[in-house]
Amino acid sequence: MIPLAHRLAADHDLARNELAELVGAIVRDPALWKPFVQFRTNERHYEQLWRDDHVDIWIISWVDGNDTGFHDHDTSSGAVAVAVGEVVEEQFMLSAAPRRIRHRAGAVFDFDAHHVHRMCQDSRAPAVTIHAYSPPLVRLGAYAVSADGALRRESISYTEELRPVA
Secondary structure, eight states, X not given: OOOOTTTOOOSSOOOHHXXXXXXXXXXXXXXXXXXXXXXXXXXXXXXXXXXXXXXXXXXXXXXXTOBOOSEEOTTOEEEEEEEESEEEEEEOOSSSSOEEEEEETTOEEEEOTTOXXXXXXXXXXXXEEXXXXXXXXXXXXXXXXXXXXOEEEEEEETTSOOOOOO
């Protein structure tokens, strides 16, 4: 885990804007995250950088084709900063195709606990993202649409890897 104690003096769960400020500050200090970047396989590499009673922080190293599938963060709000490359966020929409947003290096976005999205990396260049959640993740919801069109949610532990649900 990275030495963030001096930056995380909060004695409360962080608001979305505080999460966005936090991931932005981490991205601007590569010494905090570069040692954890891993592009050794075709799999997405994720690692927890920090966890306390109010926030947890993750780094994800993305390569071509990595995909989380649609998911939510249960009771946690979050923020993501793109440190390297670019990732695509697809926001789940009931009455239309998913809203597709390309986030490039330097971008920061945040969301509340009700947000359902999918993150993927679709370019040949690798990407690195920093994620912060508050309160800390406990579980996530992974979504799939069955053959008959019904939406189903599978509750998974925050320690499990997100993948598209079949």
